[in-house]
Amino acid sequence: MDEKELKVLRLLSHQYKNTAAAATEIINLQSIMNLPKGTEHFLTDIHGEYEQFNHVLKNGSGSVRRKIDEEFGNTISSRDKKSLATLIYYPEEKLEIVQKEEENLEDWYKISLHRLVQVIKRVSSKYTRSKVRKALPKDFAYVIEELITEKEEVQDKEAYYNEILHTIIRIGRAPQFITALSHLIQRLVIDHLHIVGDIYDRGPGPHIIMDTLCEYHSVDVQWGNHDIVWMGAASGHMACIANVVRMAARYGNLATLEDGYGINLLPLAAFSLETYGDTDCSIFAIKYNTDYNTKDLSLDTKMHKAIALIQFKLEGQLIMRHPEFHMEERMLLHRIDYEKKTVTVNGREYAMLDTDLPTVDPAHPYDLTEEEAKVMVRLQQAFMKCEKLQRHVRFLFAKGGMYKIYNGNLLYHGCVPLNPDGSFMKVEIGGKEYSGKALYDILEYYARRGYYAKEGNERISSQDMFWYIWAGPGSPVFGKEKMATFERYFVADKEAHEEKKNSYYSLLEQEEVINRILAEFGLKTQDAHIVNGHVPVEQIHGESPIKCGGKLLIIDGGFSKAYQKKTGIAGYTLVCNSRGMRLVAHEPFESAEAAIKKESDIFSDSIVVESFHTRKMVADTDTGREIKESIFYLEELLEAYREGTIIEEA
Incomplete structure (x- = not known):
């Protein structure tokens, strides 16, 4: 063992002070590797449309509704599913309406709480108890953990759980608890959020979007x-x-x-x-x-x-x-x-x-x-x-960059500038x-x-x-x-308005070109994808966002209202979970108020981009590679303790 490695192990020994601590962490990390990977959510070209952005964030591009369908199947009506989904998206606003209109409020609380707990059990099932615990709202952390954790020692589990919910209702905490459960579902249904550029301009609320992103649990931004x-x-x-x-x-x-x-x-x-x-x-x-x-x-x-x-x-x-x-x-x-x-x-x-x-x-x-x-x-x-703008921009620098390589995929907003022959264009800087x-x-x-x-x-x-x-x-x-x-303002002749796109956009279907880009960024050409936005995909004219057999995905479909007549839809989003990648095409969003009162969701057409042959686990992700490295050093530390190279604490 060289001096550099010994120094690393000594530093690690401050955190894991003996054989038992190191061994426990190895077991914990090794088990995490065999959990399904978390769900990634990709959005781009939001352009200040904060109401639609917030709704898509709340419903996880349909992920919440899919979890409800998986959990309840045909055991509850379609209307009840819509109502439950709306409650999860907008708990405070929905509760206000229910409290005014519902005749038997206690029964409504009881049914809603049971259903929300069932949904939380499903969405939290692929996370460690530790990760779920960190996501729990402080005020109700203990109670929620009791409700979603199986207790073998309790003989009459149903009575035990019912009594917890009954007490919550009896002491007048049901509205607050329902709100906490709803926000937790929103939090757990998406593990990580990618914003592939263009938060600002055109729409009225980029500052609201930025406030939301600054508080989001896990996010990165590729600058547009x-x-x-x-x-x-x-x-x-x-x-x-x-x-x-x-x-x-x-x-x-x-x-x-x-x-x-x-x-x-x-x-x-x-x-x-x-x-x-x-x-x-x-x-x-x-x-x-x-x-x-x-x-x-x-x-x-x-x-x-x-x-x-x-x-x-x-x-x-x-x-x-x-x-x-x-x-x-x-x-x-x-x-x-x-x-x-x-x-x-x-x-x-x-x-x-x-x-x-x-x-x-x-x-x-x-x-x-x-x-x-x-x-x-x-x-x-x-x-x-x-101060507010500076805080938002510092966030963009801290969480963002010109591109991102994440779990074997390449994310960037616009393009890799190319010459007409597909070679990389040289730019003087x-x-x-x-x-x-x-x-x-x-x-x-x-x-x-x-x-x-x-x-x-x-x-x-x-x-x-x-x-x-x-x-x-x-x-x-x-x-x-x-x-x-200048020309768009001052010249009527449309010829002067033409903005010729880089050759990249005419070469997107050539696999050789896409493979060259992936290799340039150090990615394997077989399983990797490129995700980018910037240029609206005109679905209304039959254009597809899926390019080069699924290797490249352009997910700008018109989040901005200024583009929706041109694209025919209100934006694409991409969802990648442990089973595959799914592209979601959204219809225009009326308003949050309509979504609450009418219990209307954004109608979304889902397209399966790729189904993974085997379910992807944490071990297959960037986090998995980091965990493998941690396990390696912990095992080295364990060996050093056993050999006496490093002295463990009693």
Whole structure:
């Protein structure tokens, strides 16, 4: 035994102080290896749609209802199953209705408690008692453990359990206990959650989603381009801030910034009223939903135009700072001909819908006016000093990254940039060329430096990479030749709007290409899968999210309401348990209120992607590999105790 290994064993001996302790832990870990693997839940492209997100999280993409069906079969009616499922999803709200309407409340409590306990027994069966115990709510931990644990020593078990439930009802704790049981079922039905990018933008509640994720028991996040731009904004990068504010204005979600994050937009509002009061802002119409307060429409439209022009200026400055980005064609303000009312894009002249740009100096089109500069400084301070935003972004850094390898699958938001022949596209970053996995790694390095580095050139240069990851042609999470924001506002001709996708998207069915990507990230090509989102799958036109025979799954199906007419559904989610992988296509979600009152769930069409030949156990997972390593060192420690190399405590 070398000195390094001996040092490891000595450290381990502080935790397992003698032969008995080490042996007990070996037995415990070895038994865990033979339990079924936990259920993984994959969501992507949530885009601020917090009500649908929360519902899908509560029902585990149908996992709760499947557990109810497995447990009760035909012994209870379909209506009772729906009612029980709704109670599990929304216990507080459902109890409030029941308490007003139910004539025999005590009987309802008794039946509901019995059914909830049965469901908990089923969903907890594949976990160790220790793991279940850690998940139990503190107030009812002992009682729940008594109810779900078989007690051989109790002769009349039914009477024993009935008396526990009867007492809970008699002392007036039934509502609290039902709520605790329901939340526990939600907690146990999903072991680990993957968010494959794009929490932010378009929808009204990304801050609510982030609050939920920060409290979730086990989660990882693969950054999407919409997340990255918010992370850049939180770091104080002005071009990212302008993009974030413009997107909020475009979708009628400025309240997300003002009310959700407490970011003061008054300086921008005052500037917009003064500067754009008599300016045509019609092409900057707001895409709003039923929750939008239309009394703000005129002001928001002016703010929309004001921040868009600031954005185009800041992006032009950034592109000039970084010629290695090769994005000069994205600088369009100096290509405007005000007399002809045209703009030249990629060598072609297009008529413009609006040339009334009071803050743009044709001689120096990318310079901010003095007032614009003041507005941006105020916004920068507001973003950087927003405690809630900073907490959410630190969570994204702590739990997230550009990609994730988990249980033999590769997760990323967009694509691995490819050339038309399927080879990895080389992208120049910091004077060097990167491709494949190395491109992901270097971009993540710069993103982390852009947020955490101290003031100076390194921080500024790294922050510019946030913007490149958001919209650069070589960015894996963007995956397009250009972001045609300017053209979509100012040019009617649809040809100018085209955003050519990376070759990755035309090569998805070629197994050789997919295998090359998997091998690049160190994965076996036989059983591994790629899971990504970013580009909505248009089911309405017959497009399938399952690519390359199931090796690649694109699970963006339109969580965002802005995409649902295009996709025909309201999002895909993926569930992977010990028996296989199942893709779930969701119908549009009406509202949480409708789900409670009508006991309506999201109708979900389930597609089996893969059924495992043998049931996957903990031993087959990343956790299993870590446990194997722990067992190895514990057995070494056991041997060291027996040989006297390390002295055990009595």
